[in-house]
Amino acid sequence: MATVSPSWAYTLQLPHDPRALGIARATLRTVLASHDLGRLAPTAELLAAELLANAHLHTRGPYALHLRAAEPGRLRIGVWDSAPAVPRGFDDPGAVPPPDTSENGRGLHLVRACADTWGASVLRELGVSRGGKLLWAECGGSVN
Template sequence: MATVSPSWAYTLHLPHDPRAPGIGRATLRTVLAAHDLLRLAPTAELLASELLTNAHLHTRGPYALRLRAMETGRLRVGVWDADPRVPSGFTGEGALVGVPPVEAEDGRGLHLVRACADSVGASVLRELGASKGGKLLWAECR
């Protein structure tokens, strides 16, 4: 009889602190090692790093790293923040516009996420009861 791995999910709440993206990446590596998914580490870490850094740079409050097992060998890396504005083109459909010039020092993060992820998406979360609203940007890799 075949066994099925139970699904799992982790959420790491992070303060608005410049060290938080690094702490998120370290936590991601620990979770992947615990679930025998270290082969996903290079891509998953890039996805988490870009999403966490964007949350830190473009929002004012805390944010959270969410890791969720999808089907076998597939991981969803998500980052929640309290700002409900979804970056243009980050809906999983269509291309991002405004590729930065070659000499630009920033502006490539979401382009990297879109290029390296198998799929991406965004959810706007409304204020409901205990919810904090905001948005969740996610990217999947396998």
């Protein structure tokens, strides 16, 4: 008999506070463990950390971590922030990473390299929408 896992999603609202990044990573590990997806923790934590760091470093307001089941055994990690511009290097599949001597600018290239798929959505100010953007990445591969 086949079993179907119910769909799930979590959103963690975060203030613009450097401690929020650690809280978000701890929340991610807890969610993965509770859904028996602990095997995804190393990749998922790297993806989330890079997306969260981008939001923290390049915006001034709050941001949010979104986690949801993409399909059985897969996770979609999204980070919303209030800035509508999609960062260079994330929206262009042909973008070249910065040189090895550069001290920053590799994070979103790392997301693209480690995620199974990624994307960005610009959110417009309509009704109660807060606008901004959502950068997301998926990981999981096949379940053995």
